[in-house]
Amino acid sequence: MSRARLLLALGALAATAPGCSPDERAPADPSGEAQPAGPAGPYALRLGATLPDLAFEGVDGDGQRATTRLHDYWTPNVQRSELLVVFVSGGLWCGTCRWTAEHLGEIAGQVDPGRIDRLDLVVRDRDNGPASADRDPALWQAAVGAFGSPVAVDDTFVLGDVLEGVRAPLPLVLVVDERTMTLEAVATNPDPRSLATMLEGTFARLDGAPPPPPRAATLVDGLFEENEWAMLEAMAQVPGAPPPDPTNAVADSDAAAALGEALFFDLGLSPSGTVSCATCHDPDKALTDGRPLAEAMAVGSRRTPSIALSAHARWQDWDGKADSLWAQALGPLENPAEFDSSRVFVARRVIISHAAAYAAAFPDAPLPSADAWPAAGKPGDAGYDALSENDKIVITRVFVHAGKAIAAYERTFRVAPTAFDRYVHGDAQALSDEEKYGLLLFVRSGCTQCHWGPRLTDDAFHDTGSAAPGSVDAGRLGGIERWQASEFRADGPWADAPVGAPAPAPTLTAFGQFRTPSLRGVAELAFLGHDGSHPGLASVTETYGRGEGGEPWLPPFTETAQWGLVPFLKTLTATPSEQRAP
Numbered sequence: 001m002s003r004a005r006l007l008l009a010l011g012a013l014a015a016t017a018p019g020c021s022p023d024e025r026a027p028a029d030p031s032g033e034a035q036p037a038g039p040a041g042p043y044a045l046r047l048g049a050t051l052p053d054l055a056f057e058g059v060d061g062d063g064q065r066a067t068t069r070l071h072d073y074w075t076p077n078v079q080r081s082e083l084l085v086v087f088v089s090g091g092l093w094c095g096t097c098r099w100t101a102e103h104l105g106e107i108a109g110q111v112d113p114g115r116i117d118r119l120d121l122v123v124r125d126r127d128n129g130p131a132s133a134d135r136d137p138a139l140w141q142a143a144v145g146a147f148g149s150p151v152a153v154d155d156t157f158v159l160g161d162v163l164e165g166v167r168a169p170l171p172l173v174l175v176v177d178e179r180t181m182t183l184e185a186v187a188t189n190p191d192p193r194s195l196a197t198m199l200e201g202t203f204a205r206l207d208g209a210p211p212p213p214p215r216a217a218t219l220v221d222g223l224f225e226e227n228e229w230a231m232l233e234a235m236a237q238v239p240g241a242p243p244p245d246p247t248n249a250v251a252d253s254d255a256a257a258a259l260g261e262a263l264f265f266d267l268g269l270s271p272s273g274t275v276s277c278a279t280c281h282d283p284d285k286a287l288t289d290g291r292p293l294a295e296a297m298a299v300g301s302r303r304t305p306s307i308a309l310s311a312h313a314r315w316q317d318w319d320g321k322a323d324s325l326w327a328q329a330l331g332p333l334e335n336p337a338e339f340d341s342s343r344v345f346v347a348r349r350v351i352i353s354h355a356a357a358y359a360a361a362f363p364d365a366p367l368p369s370a371d372a373w374p375a376a377g378k379p380g381d382a383g384y385d386a387l388s389e390n391d392k393i394v395i396t397r398v399f400v401h402a403g404k405a406i407a408a409y410e411r412t413f414r415v416a417p418t419a420f421d422r423y424v425h426g427d428a429q430a431l432s433d434e435e436k437y438g439l440l441l442f443v444r445s446g447c448t449q450c451h452w453g454p455r456l457t458d459d460a461f462h463d464t465g466s467a468a469p470g471s472v473d474a475g476r477l478g479g480i481e482r483w484q485a486s487e488f489r490a491d492g493p494w495a496d497a498p499v500g501a502p503a504p505a506p507t508l509t510a511f512g513q514f515r516t517p518s519l520r521g522v523a524e525l526a527f528l529g530h531d532g533s534h535p536g537l538a539s540v541t542e543t544y545g546r547g548e549g550g551e552p553w554l555p556p557f558t559e560t561a562q563w564g565l566v567p568f569l570k571t572l573t574a575t576p577s578e579q580r581a582p
Helices: 003-010 096-109 134-145 156-162 192-207 228-235 254-264 327-335 345-353 355-361 389-410 417-426 435-445 477-483 537-545 559-566
Strands: 055-059 065-069 081-089 118-121 152-153 170-177 182-188
Touching: 003 345, 003 355, 055 118, 055 134, 081 096, 081 156, 081 192, 096 134, 096 192, 096 228, 118 134, 134 152, 156 182, 170 192, 182 192, 192 228, 228 417, 228 435, 254 355, 254 389, 327 389, 345 355, 345 389, 355 389, 417 435, 435 559, 537 559
Parallel strands: 081 118, 118 152
Antiparallel strands: 055 065, 055 152, 081 170, 170 182
């Protein structure tokens, strides 16, 4: 146990407010001598200054609810310097944060673990919404193995002030001298070698020792640091079968997939006879429609996203208004701008045209007679609302089963490996030098904060500033409100095995946020962005490079980088592979 932990356990230090007078005293320590409550100011959140005594809510090293104050780590009387590493993470959505957090103990162990304390702070939850001290610190602690050290919430990103207005990728690492609580060093998304060197250099400076020699770089293919390559290896795992969906009992049923395939291409689900799922998700157009904005019965306000890997997503659609693939399939059917259909019309179509396939997929749910039903109808329509409650349940059950069958079909989609995958798995010639340079820029420009894992997405929601000028779209905020109002939820009555999850709350943070799309298949898209306002990859990288997003960890990058990213992004295809799971 370090000196800081021992003093904390003895209760020798008392809580003080930031900026308190150095004349104020805490209770006496076991030696009988009064101890100052904290180091003298002036205090500031900048390099070389004494940090104010900030307090953060979260859990202690054992996972118990606790308040952690910076003065808990103040040890003015030790002979050898001790360091506090404050690790500020975006949260579970942040790929670069997760990798470094998982290896932070190992990196500290290479330096001097007995003289290094750790405090992890999370800014947002896994969806990039407001973090909760009652939930997210414990989730982070378990996910990255940060047991033994406190984890708390910095929900206003107050420690981001040490960057003095400079946007930089996460994680943010602060190195503090525990004898003075002075901020000695700061780094953003450091590689392991640089972080170890920073710690060693800080110890040497504080101990009056000669600076350590630089650590030798061992770069993969002469380009990539250890953490960068490890993240690329995880990204190069081509997605296989999607995760189980307990809310859909037929999610992986061949019979349901066969019904779903027929429904996916059935123009008869729309009263006009002109719209099917494949109208907007055309297999010959990377499962999109190739348009800047979705167009079915009317032109929408957002671009049609590819659904090649949507079965893997935690939330569906740009705003996350659906929490399952089957719920997403139902939304367009009753949307006036898409199918302009209704659950009664869909149920009738299933009975008339798909009865045999339905019976094979749902043998325990025989189709009812539709003789007493209106020709069409949904909640809010007079004809539907006049039906008996039993008829409404029977109709909605057939409607929901149609959505679950479509989801079963979409769960069979697979994509083939890309040149990027082949490169990471050992084919050094799979990428050209220009494409490798783009990949290097990709990992150095902050892209892997959000675009990580096998699908190159964090499944979270972000305000990237990439919308067309003057456009107003509530994004995630509206999606949360629609999810709350939906009867088709993973925790609702139509789920086969209801699954409860932390319910997102509508907050101003969510306004203008949109779900991070998978980059697999981005090379094949004619238009990009949630609003289709970008006609090509260069338009997106230029926008991101200007650093106009609403989040402080989205850094700007040079025009050279903006254009240099494009050759790599053009390798990210999503060529269909097996259409049915083996």
